[in-house]
Amino acid sequence: MITIGRLVGFHGVRGEVKVLSDSDFTAERFQPGQIVHIKNKDLTIEKYRTHKNFHLLTFEGVTNINDVEGLKDEDVLQDAESVELMLEEGEFHFSEIIGLAVFTDDGKALGHVTDIFQTGANDVWAVRDDNNKEYMIPYIEDVVTEIDLENEKIIITPMEGLLE
Numbered sequence: 286m287i288t289i290g291r292l293v294g295f296h297g298v299r300g301e302v303k304v305l306s307d308s309d310f311t312a313e314r315f316q317p318g319q320i321v322h323i324k325n326k327d328l329t330i331e332k333y334r335t336h337k338n339f340h341l342l343t344f345e346g347v348t349n350i351n352d353v354e355g356l357k358d359e360d361v362l363q364d365a366e367s368v369e370l371m372l373e374e375g376e377f378h379f380s381e382i383i384g385l386a387v388f389t390d391d392g393k394a395l396g397h398v399t400d401i402f403q404t405g406a407n408d409v410w411a412v413r414d415d416n417n418k419e420y421m422i423p424y425i426e427d428v429v430t431e432i433d434l435e436n437e438k439i440i441i442t443p444m445e446g447l448l449e
Contacts, residue, residue, distance in 0.1 A: 287380040289314050290340065290361040292323060295354075300347035301332075303339040304361055307379045307401075314363055315340055322362040324355070377432065386438045387412045387422065390430060395420055395448070398439070420448060 294303040304315075314321075315333040321342075322328075332343040347353055365378070379401050387395040387410075396414035401424075408424040422428060422441060431440035 286322060286362040287365045287378050288360045289321070289363050292353075292356050292359050292361055293339070294357065295350050296336065296339075296341050298350045299343075300349050300352050301341050301343050302353055302356070304342055305338075306340050315342060319363070324359045326356070377434075381434055382410065382432070382439075384437070385432075385434075387420075388438060388440055389448075390440055390442045395441075422447070 288307055290304040290306040292302050293305050295301065296303055306314075315330055317330050317332060319330045320327055321330065328344040328347070330342055331345045331347075334341050344353070382401060383398050385398050387398060389395065394414075396412045396418070398410045399413045399419075400411040402409045402411070410422045410424055412420045412422055414420075428441050428444060428447070429439060430442050433439070
């Protein structure tokens with residue numbers, strides 16, 4: 286399972302939900318007939334549309350807000366293989382990056398990736414250490430030099446001032 290978004294609210298009273306997407310492949314992932322998992326529920330997408338930066342979903346068998354009210358603020362998950370998506374070199378699913386340990390190229394441990402922000406130009410990774418200090422690491426070639434999924438670590442070469 287991979288996290289593809291978060292159910293953040295509702296649109297109307299007929300059970301349509303608002304989702305903030307964590308996926309670059311929303312058009313493929315939210316197609317009618319696709320199954321998503323929210324809070325241990327399997328839901329089949331009946332309709333999909335966008336409205337004001339939200340992805341609006343209607344599920345089969347859901348006819349009012351009471352059917353989905355308890356799902357607010359829950360992650361929207363999907364089987365990684367349910368939609369065959371070819372990632373290009375240097376692209377990863379958010380769920381593959383969040384939780385990885387981050388080290389500088391000289392071996393200093395910085396913490397773990399806790400969140401990813403899409404800024405338009407490039408993603409920015411929030412990295413938090415054991416003392417709750419947070420670093421914002423831009424996902425650019427000059428900074429992120431290695432992503433080792435097998436060993437669950439990322440190596441960065443910090444730009445001047447990045448870790449201050």
